[in-house]
Amino acid sequence: MSRKIKLIWDFRGPASAKTAEHHEIHLKEYINIEKLPINITGFQLFDEMYAIAFMVVAEENMIQVRDALKPHRGEVFI
Numbered sequence: 001m002s003r004k005i006k007l008i009w010d011f012r013g014p015a016s017a018k019t020a021e022h023h024e025i026h027l028k029e030y031i032n033i034e035k036l037p038i039n040i041t042g043f044q045l046f047d048e049m050y051a052i053a054f055m056v057v058a059e060e061n062m063i064q065v066r067d068a069l070k071p072h073r074g075e076v077f078i
Contacts, residue, residue, distance in 0.1 A: 002060055003077075004040075004056050004057070004058060004059070005056065005059055005062045005075070005076060006054050006056050006074060006075050007054060007056075007057060007066065007069070007071035007074045008052050008053075008054045008071055008074060008075070009072050010050070010052055010072045010073070011052065012049060012050050013049060014048065014049065016045075016049060016050055017051045019051070020043040020052055020053040021051075023043070024041050024043045027054075027055045030055075030065075034064075034065075036057060036058075036061055037058055038058055040055070040077075041053075041055045041056070062074070
């Protein structure tokens with residue numbers, strides 16, 4: 001079984017929450033279009049000026065998704 005990688009997009013500023021929430025919609029659309037095997041997405045609010053959107057992909061799909069969607073960072077998903 002391959003590792004799962006959490007790709008993360010950071011959003012800052014007063015509109016960060018809405019931006020991260022909306023970005024998740026596009027991540028779900030991409031998963032459906034590309035028929036990726038894992039469909040874990042989400043967004044998380046840290047405070048009124050910082051939020052993230054994220055998507056979890058299988059390690060073998062990470063390069064493809066990274067090159068297409070340009071996440072700000074990634075980490076191993078546990």
